[in-house]
Amino acid sequence: MFSEIISSHFPEIDSEYLDYVTGILSEGSDEFSSSDDVYEAVGEVLQGLDDKPDDDIEKLCKELFNMMKDDKKASKGPVRILDAPMQMGSLTDAGNGTGDDHSIWIAKKDTSSTVDKKKLGKAEEKIKQKQDKRAADDSKFRAKPAEKGMATASQQESRKDDYENNDPSVKVSDIRIDNFDVSFGERILLQNASILCAFGRRYGLVGRNGVGKTTLLHMISSGILKIPACISILHVEQEVVGDDTLAIQSVLEADEHREALIKEEKEINATLNAAGSKRARSDSKLSGRLAEIYQEMEDIEADKAPGRAAVILIGLGFSDQDQQRTTKEFSGGWRMRLALARALFKKPDLLLLDEPTNMLDMKAIIWLESYLQTWPTTLLLVSHDQQFLNSVVTDIFYMHSRQIDHYKGDYNMFVQTRNEKLKNQQKEYESQKMYRDHIQVFIDRFRYNANRASTVQSKIKLLAKLPELKPVEKISEVVLKFPEVDKLNGTVLQLDEASFHYDPAKPIFEKMDVAASMDSRICIVGENGAGKTTLLKLLLGALEPTKGFLHRHRNIKLGYFSQHHVDQLDMNSNSVEVIQKQLPGHHVEIYRGALGAFGVSGELALRPVISLSGGQKSRVAFAVMCFGSPNFLILDEPTNHLDIETVEALGHALNKFKGGVILVSHDERLIRMICTELWVCANKTVTALEGGIDKYKELVESEIKFAE
CATH class of the missing domain: 1.20.5 (Single alpha-helices involved in coiled-coils or other helix-helix interfaces)
Structure with missing residues (x-):
């Protein structure tokens, strides 16, 4: 009965499996109260036979259950109405001394198995082999659990989710992660959170420093939080390895399918063209495969790939000469740009970007904004740059209070x-x-x-x-406070007819004249490699002009924030210990007060630095810089890793600061908040630009259009 139905759905089923399943159904037919009970008993076994979808297995279980119900009704026979009351106890044979137990009161169910034990063992062994193989296949598509000391996550999956998340043959485009938790040690970052990313939408992930934005991206890219296995993911978080590969070839190699076709085409041609290999030349199988390869390459427009890669590299600041340099010749920042270029070239189904503007100058940012506006797949990015978010994203995910809220539209x-x-x-x-x-x-x-x-x-x-009364969550205001300083009169910092070079054949600056006072709010802009950081080091006195002079006021106290300060912090110490080691000799409360001025207070100040977010580490670096009460601040990319609210707080704090400020930044909002002068590094000199940031953007956009 059951065997006929099962065989019709699984024509090639082994006899051991069939006996095993029908035996379970026959023995337990009295105990199954619904088709769900049947599914729980044999569903996994049936699914393992042919990897059928859950819906098909559930329909089969329902059909089997209905057959059980029909069989039970038939076995009861016709209903007979008694002519008179009957003593039910008289029906038992127990009192007759026969020893037969046929009474309806004392009859026992025969629990002896009708399944051949050897066949059952074989069936179970085959099922185990199938499950082990499936687990091995899953490991190819999903990463292992989080390593010790890293963030951890848990996720509730339905049977449908589990099927989609583990079978790469199932084609879906949207990404749904329901009811998941993320924690770092004992600290819970997200609880019962859910996100839905629709294909083709561009999502900005925003929230305060420390809420877990970067951690969430890592959970998704590493596979700890599962998404459908058919969806390719690329997370730009590690720079390209420095080796002898050319920059443009490194980008082309990101398309593994194209590279595999090119390699196979070369191998077949080498075989066909081998000297004296007449048999190879007449091999129709090789020739047929070569024709297939050419067709595939035509379908993916493989011939256009070098041009497309070159456009991306030029947009990110790589000149024609740079594209022909090996990756080992580039600095870490430029190799991160190469990693971004590879991701843009490959076009994964889900692209994850974490602060992509940190590594770019303003020209590259403007180009990237334009490029991502037509991004064809799903994009999820973290950024502190409001202008960038407004230009790129179609939706916002807001992380707060261990939850994620979805908002339609740009950041504003x-x-x-x-x-x-x-x-x-x-x-x-x-x-x-x-x-x-x-x-x-x-x-x-x-x-x-x-x-x-x-x-x-x-x-x-x-x-x-009445429902529980909950007060509205108040968003705490971020407050940063720079030290009070005495004002100095006149020019306090000046470069006079200054030139500088590392290599005499390649001068960086020639006959440069710049000056700053305590009222200065100067922003330095320019392409990467134009000498912005070198200019800061000349002003600091860390480098000496090869020609010309540096004049500094005798009472000036410079505070320098390097974009690498965060990386130089002792990750195993807490924030109080970090500042104490660098500036010893003070009471612990003095150190805590300095950290508190930049929002690192309470339990946060006693946490190991390694457990802090990038923005929180930046605040520690600000506190270290300001501990000696400098009266002139020189800041190199201070907004890197800061959240949007902290960037705004930094702008307000710099406006209240009584000393001078010179900074290198690409954050348009911060520049507009504080900048009164704009210095442009270009053509081996520094010039003040009338018209400020708007004029500079016009010049950059015109250059991009001309290059296109």
Whole structure:
């Protein structure tokens, strides 16, 4: 009966499997109360036979269960109405001394197995082999669990999710991760969170430093949080390895399918062209495969790939000469650009970018904004640059309070929608609180009034049924505070007719004249490699001009924030210990006060630096820089790793600072907040640009259009 149905769905089923499954169904038919019980008993075994979808297996289990019900009805026979009452106990044979137990009261179910033990063992062994093979296949598509000391995650999956997440043959395009938790040690970052990324949408992931944005990207890219196995993921987090590969070839190699076709085509041609290999030349199989390869290469437009790679590299700042240099000749920052270029060239189904503008100058950022606006697949990026988010993203994921909220639109629309939402929540909270207070006043007034006892009781029950009253979450304001300093008059920092070179044949600056006072708010811009960081080191005195002079006020105290400060912190110490080691001799409360001025307070100051987010590490670096109360600040890319709220707080703090400020930055919002002068590094000199950042953007955009 069961065997016929199962065989019709699985024509090639082994006899051991068939006996095993039908034996379970026959023995347990009385205990199955629904098709779900049948699925629990044999569903996994049936699915292992042919990797059929869950829906097909569930339909088969329902069919088997219906057959069981029909069989039970048939076995009962026709209903007979008794002519008179009957003593049921008289039906037992126990009192006859026969020893037969046929009474309906004492009959026992025969529990002896009808399945051949040897066949059962073979079936179970085959099932185990199938499961082991499936687990091995899964490991090819999904990474191992998180390593010790790393963040961990847990995820609730339905049977459908598990099927999609582990079978690469199932084609889906949207990405849904439901009911997942993420924690770092004992600290919970996300709890019962869910995200849905629709194919072709571009999502910005925003939130305060330390909420777990970078950790979430890592959880997705490493496979700890599972997504459908058919979706290719690329997370730009590690720089390209420095070796003898040319820059443009490194980008082309990102397309593994194209590279494999080219390699196979060369091998076949070498075989066909081998001297004296007449047999090879007449081999129709090789010739046929070669024709297939040419067709595949034509379909993927393999001939256009070098041009496409070159466009991406030029947009990210690589000249024609740079593209022909080996990867080992580039610095870490430029190799990160190569990693980004490889990702853009490969076009994965899901591209994950973590602060992509940190490694780029303004020209490259403007190009990347334009390029990503037509990105064809799904994009999820973390960025502190409001202008970049407004230009690129179609949706915002907002991480806060261990949850992720989804907002449609760019960053500005998100801020507006969130503020309106918070206002409405506050009104609702106040209205509900007023209603509760009104009921409570009535209860308190008539609690002991016998005539109102029933009314009071109904009011108490009404109050208990009201939803829990939760105050609206208040977004704490980020406050940064630079030290109070005495003002110095006149020019305090000046380079006069200054030139500089590392190699006399390649001068970086020639006859440069720049000056700054305590009122200066100067931003230095220019392409990477134009000498911005070198200029800062000349002003600091870390480098000496090869010609010309550096003039510094005798009472100037310089504070320098390097973009590499964060990497130089002792990761195994806490923030208090870091500042104590670098500047010893003070009470611990002095150190804690310095850290508190930059938002590193309480338990945060006692956490190991390695457990802090990039933005929190930057705040520690600010505290170290300001401990000696400098009166002139020189900042090299200070916004790297800071969240949007902290960037804004930095702008307000610099405006309140009484000393001078010179900074290198590509963050347009920060430049607009504080900049009164714009210095452009280009053509071996530094010039002040009239018109500020708007004029500079016009010049850059015109250069990009000309290059295209």
